[in-house]
Each structure stands twice: as structure tokens, then as C-alpha cells.
Amino acid sequence: MSRIIFLLLSISSAAWSTTQAATPPELLGTYADLAKAQGVPARGQAFFTARHGRDWSCASCHGAVPTQEGKHASTGKPIRALAPAFNPERFTDPAKVEKWFRRNCNDVVGRECNPAEKADVLAWLLTLKP
Numbered sequence: 717m718s719r720i721i722f723l724l725l726s727i728s729s730a731a732w733s734t735t736q737a738a739t740p741p742e743l744l745g746t747y748a749d750l751a752k753a754q755g756v757p758a759r760g761q762a763f764f765t766a767r768h769g770r771d772w773s774c775a776s777c778h779g780a781v782p783t784q785e786g787k788h789a790s791t792g793k794p795i796r797a798l799a800p801a802f803n804p805e806r807f808t809d810p811a812k813v814e815k816w817f818r819r820n821c822n823d824v825v826g827r828e829c830n831p832a833e834k835a836d837v838l839a840w841l842l843t844l845k846p
Contacts (some may be wrong), residue, residue, distance in 0.1 A: 740800040740807035744838045750831035755839025764837055768825045774837070776824075783844055799844040807838065 738746075748754050764774040764782075778786040782798035797803040807813055821829035829837075 738808060738810050738813075740838065740842055743807050743810060743813060744835060744842065746810075747831045747835035747838060751835050753832055753835070755832075755835030755837075757836070757840040757843045760836035760838065760840030763833055764840065770824055770826055772824055774820065774824055781844065782841070783846075799841045801842075801845050807841075 744755055764778075765780055767773045772789055775782070776789045777795055778798045783802045784797055786795040786798070787793070788795060796805075798806060800806045817829055817834055821827065821833075825833075
């Protein structure tokens, strides 16, 4: 039953993500609605810096505090700042956000992140200010 619910949430999230422009707070609201819980910044920071039993954490490429340029752990390719206050293009294109959450969560967690994890990470990123 929980797999079915997760699949439905993923489908509705993917459908939503391709039809609307967004701001980071709007995306946070969508993830919180899907999760039926508000994002918790402290949980988001913990999730971002943890390795989850894998080789990398989010911080491996984006930095422990992603307010500056990061670097891909294996390719060395530069990655612009992740925190929206330091890179206004971040979290404004829902389709792109879903694409990168899917790819990066698979690398970091070994699966897609659920809406609660996305809400937590984005809630934390929105607390980072210049």
C-alpha cells in the first residue's frame, strides 16, 4: 500500500512539476502539501550532510553550507551555489528541480527522495541568507 501511495505522489509531483513556474517558497509549499507536513530546516541540514550509507552526501558536491560554488565529487565540474539566496535561478523551474532531486537522491540515498525529505532540504536552504 505504501508503495502505491509513494508512486501516486511521485506521479502527481511530476505532473505538477512540468506545468507550473515556481518560486522556491512555492515549491516548498508543494512538497509540504505532498508530505502532509511542514519542512523542518534542522532535518534538512542533517539529511544534506549525512552519507546515508553511500559514498557521497549532498554536501560532497555542494559544500556543507551550499552558499558558494561547489564541485562535482567525481568529475570536478563546478556547481553554482545551491541556496536560492545565493543563486536566484535555483528552485524556479519545477521540472529541473525534480530532475536533479531524482538524480542526486539516487546517488546519495540510493532511491528517489520523498516529498518530506525534499521539503526538509528546501526549508533549510531557504534559511541560508547572505
